[in-house]
Amino acid sequence: MSMLVLASASGAPGVTTTALGLTLMWPGDAVLVDADRSASQAILAGYLSGQSTHGAGLQGLLQAHRERRPLGAALAAEWRPLPDLPRKPDEAPPGDRRFVPGFTHLGSVDLFDGVWPGIVEAGRDAAFDLVVDAGRTGHRGLPANLVAGADAIALVCRTSLVSLAAVRLHLAPLVESGAPGRVGLIVVGPGRPYGVREVAEQFGVPVLAEVAWDPSAAQELADGAPVGRRWSRTALGRSLTRAAESLRETMHAGSLVEAP
Structure with a gap:
């Protein structure tokens, strides 16, 4: 198992849609984990059209950790x-897709950091990869054990000055927290207005993937609108396919590409 963590430094760069799209396009078995500490339940409300957690998700994993039950079995149960x-x-999906719903009690958010090492250990030899939507980094940064267990951490950003200004604030502490060489950017809408090379040179970390600017296709994933049969052929779908293949190959190889 490899674990990819996606987060954002500012509001609405598309981190949840990107995490969902990468999971759907992942070239192998993948599990999407909603670890957004704002507990927005965006995937349940959007792509899953208002489904209930039915008690499943991170809450169950926290309970299993407290009871010292094996987290591998607990993850599969949740x-x-x-x-x-x-x-x-005649087109087969590239792998099995699973989803772990997020927090249902805000009081559990700060208690969950201790669960991540057990999840990483339990999944070390698993055939699936984890894609974690961590939401905003926040003023305290990402949970330390989540950062320590990740094979790659990507800050999702657009290329506007507003989005890049927020990246400058949050990127350095993330790199300094113990994840040098495992942190990079996923750029949504390259060239609007700045290019990928300009962004990479500015921040000194690699751009791990580029995601096309395609609001209508993104809305189909984010808002629960019917997803058309040609979605995978949209600019967004094609870019996420390339991104998923590249990220999986990079993480399984054990190193990220250096910034230009």
């Missing part, structure tokens, strides 16, 4: 199938 995108009849 995830649920993540519906695949529409495909041609």
Whole structure:
């Protein structure tokens, strides 16, 4: 198992849509974990059209950790199938998709940091990869054990000055927290207005992936709108396919590409 953590430094750069899209396009078995500490339940309300957690998710993993139960079995008990995108009849999905719902009690958020090492250890030899939507980094940064267990940490950003100004504030503490060489950027809408090379040179970390600016396709994932059969062929779908393949290959190889 490899673990990719996605976070944002500012509001609405598209981190949840990117995490969901990467999971759906992942070239292998993948589990999407909603670890957003704001407990927005965006995927349940959006892509899953208002489904209830039915008690499943991070809350159950926290309880298993408290009871010292094996977290590998607990993780499998807490995830649920993540519906695949529409495909041609002869087109097989690239792997199984699972989803672990997020926090249902705000009081549990600060207690969960101690659970991450057990999840990483339990999944070390697993066939699936974890894609973690960590939401905003916040003023205290990401949980230390989540950072320590990640194979790659990506700050999702746009290329506007507003978005990049927030990256400058939050990127340095993340690198200094013990994740040098494992931190990079996922750029949504390259060239709006700044290019990927300019962004990488400015911040001194690699751009791990580029995600196309495609608001209508993004809305289909984010707002629970019907997903069309041609979604995977949209600019967003194609860019996420390339990003998922590149990220998986990079993480399984054990190193990130250096910034230019």
